[in-house]
């Protein structure tokens with residue numbers, strides 16, 4: 001158990017520092033192309049869910065997926081290089097930050113079309129059921145994505161066919177600039193599960209252990225042939241929708257309140273109290289993470305851009 | 318004359334039409350309170366001016382947004398809805414393609430659907446292919462729709478006002494690359510007719526038909542070519558559907574040469590339609606083969622040098638023009 005907690009802590013801290021670096025980097029003109037959409041404050045969802053998964057399990061992500069990918073075991077160097085648009089990036093510069101795919105760790109797709117990944121997860125889970133494999137699919141999406149038709153069609157079909165898929169709704173209170181109550185009437189997205197005939201679970205999305213626990217249970221149901229689960233993780237988006245967002249619509253006190261409930265601080269505190277780690281251990285961990293993150297940035301910076309004509313490759317096999 | 322950006326010109330058109338006609342309302346994702354608070358964005362300030370009853374922030378639900386426009390329009394309102402980025406048109410497409418475009422026809426001409434769908438479009442931001450994909454040719458393949466794609470702020474204002482007043486469904490593409498650069502826009506209430514192309518620069522030797530952001534590329538190329546003694550006529554199509562066939566043919570009859578320039582990918586792009594039109598109806602006045610300058614047939618890549626490779630530029634246009642002018 002302690003081991004698991006430590007693993008969650010390390011993974012969350014890594015994601016946090018990796019993305020803090022991105023916050024810095026995208027302030028430098030011309031460094032990283034496109035938008036920069038981060039999961040700062042939401043790390044417990046990615047790490048808790050992926051902590052309950054095996055390598056063969058598939059994840060499908062969305063536009064806010066750096067954390068999902070790192071938690072699933074993606075190579076930080078290749079991710080960073082892709083975010084820079086370099087040829088050594090995991091997608092050779094075709095994707096950039098918004099639609100990273102790391103099939104090596106069964107992170108088959110992240111999509112920036114809101115709700116676009118949910119039907120795909122139905123398909124990957126179907127293939128797993130079809131082949132009678134001992135693996136399942138997890139689909140990450142936001143509270144906003146639950147407003148798309150794709151969510152409703154997919155949950156209905158997945159339940160109907162008892163597909164081995166977990167729908168993880170990462171409810172960070174906002175869909176773009178719209179607060180939850182400005183974009184949907186229900187208080188808990190998990191309530192919708194009932195309408196499709198599957199279990200719906202609400203969990204503290206800032207408690208990595210609790211997230212891991214409910215995911216492990218849902219995974220067992222998938223493997224037992226009992227079909228999908230909708231898990232709603234209640235969390236909060238500390239930063240703007242993307243790094244260009246000035247958060248004019250997000251109350252300062254609300255942000256401060258949620259920062260008090262930092263998922264990393266929470267578990268760190270527990271580990272300290274339980275004597276599982278010392279302040280020195282934390283310092284050493286911080287140092288080693290900083291080194292890995294710096295290495296990833298160096299790797300990305302030193303890597304070449306793709307040659308322009310490489311744009312023509314990879315459209316077809 | 319005021320110097321404003323296309324984003325501001327659209328703001329003015331929307332505000333003026335909302336003042337003029339209380340059946341006009343707006344809906345879309347983040348059009349009232351959005352994640353981009355720049356005053357240059359097209360719907361900036363309109364929530365404050367007209368209130369939440371007429372400026373509706375919607376959930377992320379493109380099918381419902383488009384359907385809202387269809388249903389509200391047949392009831393006599395004049396919805397102007399926004400699709401945030403062109404690729405998300407696909408989620409709204411059932412309502413637009415199967416309903417907005419066809420329901421009047423299906424009613425035997427009894428019903429009308431006076432709606433506008435504003436779609437932000439254009440590559441160049443490095444966001445990649447799920448945010449940038451110019452699909453105007455898709456829309457233009459739907460009889461029953463009108464398809465407008467302005468290249469200047471002044472045209473955007475006049476054309477959007479026409480679109481809102483039009484009793485047919487109009488798809489209005491706005492290239493985000495044009496949102497931030499000021500140009501001259503008349504202050505008064507004016508409209509520009511849908512379906513009329515505009516000669517933005519007269520010339521003798523070759524017609525360049527283009528639209529939207531590529532207009533700027535055409536001007537850059539024309540300046541260079543002008544210095545080398547090649548006089549380019551730039552015809553800004555402005556509307557794809559209904560197509561100003563006479564305008565295109567008239568220009569080609571004068572110059573005898575045609576190059577079509579667009580940002581969308583080449584195969585299946587609307588440039589093919591222009592080329593076919595001229596080949597069919599003005600073949601005898603051609604002095605040289607028709608050329609198309611367009612993006613290669615790939616999704617828009619994210620990495621900077623790859624995205625630059627994607628984007629048609631003045632060098633490619635200059636090369637194409639020179640290849641048909643001796």
Ligand SMILES: Cc1ncc(C[n+]2csc(CCOP(=O)(O)OP(=O)(O)O)c2C)c(N)n1
Nearest residue numbers: 064112113114142143144145174175176405
């Ligand atoms: C189909 C589609 N519509 C609109 C957008 C623009 N958009 C990007 S993220 C987003 C909000 C999504 O909110 P949510 O699903 O809660 O995810 P979060 O950003 O909060 O993680 C919107 C509207 C998009 N990318 N795709």
Ligand SMILES: [Mg+2]
Nearest residue numbers: 142143174175
């Ligand atoms: Mg959200």
